[in-house]
Amino acid sequence: MAAVMAARSLRRRLWSAAARGPPDVVDVAALLRDATVGAEPRPAPPPRPRQSPETTSVLLFPGQGSQAVGMGRALLRYPGARALYEAAGRVLGYDLLELSLRGPREALERTAHCQPALYVVSLAALEALRHRRPEVIENCVAAAGFSVGEFAALAFAGAFGFEEGLHAVRVRAEAMQEASEVVPSGMLSVLGRPQSQYKVACLEAREHCQTLGIEQPVCEVANYLFPDCRVISGHLQALQFLQKNSSRYHFKRTRLLPVSGGFHTRLMEPALEPLTRVLKKMDIKKPLVSVYSNVDGNKYMHARHIQQLLVKQVVLPVKWEQTMHAIYERRKGTEFPQTLEVGPGKQLGTILKNCNLKAWKTYSHVEVMEEEEEEEPLEG
Numbered sequence: 001m002a003a004v005m006a007a008r009s010l011r012r013r014l015w016s017a018a019a020r021g022p023p024d025v026v027d028v029a030a031l032l033r034d035a036t037v038g039a040e041p042r043p044a045p046p047p048r049p050r051q052s053p054e055t056t057s058v059l060l061f062p063g064q065g066s067q068a069v070g071m072g073r074a075l076l077r078y079p080g081a082r083a084l085y086e087a088a089g090r091v092l093g094y095d096l097l098e099l100s101l102r103g104p105r106e107a108l109e110r111t112a113h114c115q116p117a118l119y120v121v122s123l124a125a126l127e128a129l130r131h132r133r134p135e136v137i138e139n140c141v142a143a144a145g146f147s148v149g150e151f152a153a154l155a156f157a158g159a160f161g162f163e164e165g166l167h168a169v170r171v172r173a174e175a176m177q178e179a180s181e182v183v184p185s186g187m188l189s190v191l192g193r194p195q196s197q198y199k200v201a202c203l204e205a206r207e208h209c210q211t212l213g214i215e216q217p218v219c220e221v222a223n224y225l226f227p228d229c230r231v232i233s234g235h236l237q238a239l240q241f242l243q244k245n246s247s248r249y250h251f252k253r254t255r256l257l258p259v260s261g262g263f264h265t266r267l268m269e270p271a272l273e274p275l276t277r278v279l280k281k282m283d284i285k286k287p288l289v290s291v292y293s294n295v296d297g298n299k300y301m302h303a304r305h306i307q308q309l310l311v312k313q314v315v316l317p318v319k320w321e322q323t324m325h326a327i328y329e330r331r332k333g334t335e336f337p338q339t340l341e342v343g344p345g346k347q348l349g350t351i352l353k354n355c356n357l358k359a360w361k362t363y364s365h366v367e368v369m370e371e372e373e374e375e376e377p378l379e380g
Contacts, residue, residue: 052335053330053334053335053336053337054335054336054337054338054362055135055139056139056140056141056337056338057135057136057137057139057140057141057337057338057339057340058140058141058142058143058144058327058328058337058338058339058340059136059140059142059143059144059153059156059339059340059342060143060144060145060146060149060339060340060341060342060348060349060352061122061143061144061145061146061149061150061152061153061156061341061342061343062118062122062145062146062149062341062343062344062345062347062348063118063145063146063147063148063149063318064111064114064115064118064147064148064259064263065257065258065259065347066118066343066344066345066347067108067109067114067117067118067258067344068344068345068369069100069101069102069103069104069105069108070100070101070369070370071100071101071117071121071343071344071368071369072085072097072100072101072120072121072124072368073101073368073369073370074128074367074368074369074370075121075124075125075127075128075368078124078127078128078131080124080127080130081124081125081127081128084120084123084124084127084162085097085120085124087162087163087166088116088120088166090163091163091166091167091170092116092166092170096113096116096117096120099113099117100117100120100121109258109259109260110177110260111173111176111177111180111259111260111261112170112173112174112177113173114173114259115148115169115170115172115173115176116166116169116170116173118148118149118152118343118344119148119149119151119152119155119165119166119169120166121343121344121368122145122149122152122342122343123152123155123156123162124368125342125343125366125368126156126342126366128366128367128368129340129342129366136338136340140289141289141290141337142289142290142291142292142299142327142337143156143157143287143289143290143291143292144291144292144294144323144327145291145294146294146318146320146348147263147264147294147313147318148169148172148173149343150291150293150294150310150313151165151168151169151172151310152165152342152343153291154287154291154300154306156342157287157288157289157291158285158287158288159284159285159286159287159291159300159303159306160282160283160284160285161283164282164283167278168275168278168279168282168310171274171275171277171278172271172274172275172278172314174274175270175271175274175275176261176263176268176271176314177260177261178270178271179261179267179268179269179270179271180260180261180262180263180267180268181260181261182267182270183235183262183267184235184236184237185218185233185234185235185236185261185262185267186233186236186239186256186257186259186260186261186262187222187223187231187232187233187239187256187257187259187261187262187263188231188232188233188239188242188243188254188255188256188257189229189231189254189255189256189257190229190230190231190232190242190246190251190253190254191228191229191251191252191253191254192228192229192230192249192250192251192252193228193250193251193252194228195250196228196249196250196251197249197250198221198230198232198249200249201232201242201245201248201249201251202219202220202221202232202234202238204241204245205217205219205234205238205239205241205242206218206219206234206238208237208238208241209235209237209238209241212237214235214237217234217235217237217238218233218234218235218238218262218265218266218267219232219233219234219235219238219239219242220232220233220234220265220317221233221317222262222263222264222265222317222318223264223317223318223320224317224318224319224320224321224322225320225321225351225354226320226321226324226351226354226355227321227354227355229351229354231257233262233263233264233265233267234262234265234267235262235267239256242254243256263314264313264314264315264316264317264318265315266315268314268315269315271314272311272314272315275310275311275314276311279307279310279311280307282307284303284304284306284307285303286300286301286302286303287300287306292323292326292327293305293309293313293323294309294313294316294318294319294320294323295309295312295313295316295319296309296319296322297319297322297323297325297326298326299326320351321351321355324351324352324355324356324359325355325356328355328356328359336356336358336359336361336362337359337362338362338363338364339352339359339360339362339363339364340363340364340365340366341363341364341365341366342365342366343366343368344368344369345365346365349363349365
């Protein structure tokens, strides 16, 4: 219990420090070290009663596909959020806030820009949460992020610093952008039925590609979202084949996603080496709260685990449905925690509703969009 209380104290220090103004480095790991090195020993605080589940919270961080021009506008009133965007500009070498607020959309949707933009806006949204509902951050017991959102979840949980994480996201995004430009590829959202034949569909789509002269075609499930809903990733010709023949496989609806490549497949293998190099150089620590991995749906147990699975995540399916089951599994009659989606859109809330209706009843999201006329003028 003392360790939990210490973790909460450190998170308070992190977000209050960010609110004071733009720091040279927004570094969670350094704050953790400063809180312990050279400190006088203090008596352990008295034990507190165990929290009831409904007073705790789970934070979910969205991934690529949830981006929209204008995201971040509702956060500009918070100095800590502005501080993160200023720090991001130094790391990235361009004005991420301007791109997020005004686009153009085509530039924001480029993987190289989109992933850093989502990472920053999600962490900036925590500033709004800290001001409006600080108890949610204090009582957080678990976090998860979808694909690139996992980096934001880990930064929030103190596994690495903001700028360190952003640099890794930038390397990841640029490497994935380059990999996606090698062959025409993409991702297809599929709403299916209990009788939908995903494996057969992918197999026949690959066979179709071979008739077109494509060697070693890729077409496979890349995201497990909720029962009867998958995202299939691979060569663009394979996805077009599935759209044309969707009724054959009992698909209700298909939709190409606004992403530039066949993510979470072996088409992204060229991105592995750059990401591996940058992660090995990072000062990764065990998260202060439980963070769940996309790769296997289990929570990270140690820093090396994070380093290994963040690399594998690029070429393996996102097991989000399995992650939701792991986070919300509980005995019958036990209350559910509050769940907040921290970032643009409500897609993760929709998925949660289809995975666990009872857990979804306590869901809300942090608004990051706002009408143009309500925007506060940028300082400086």
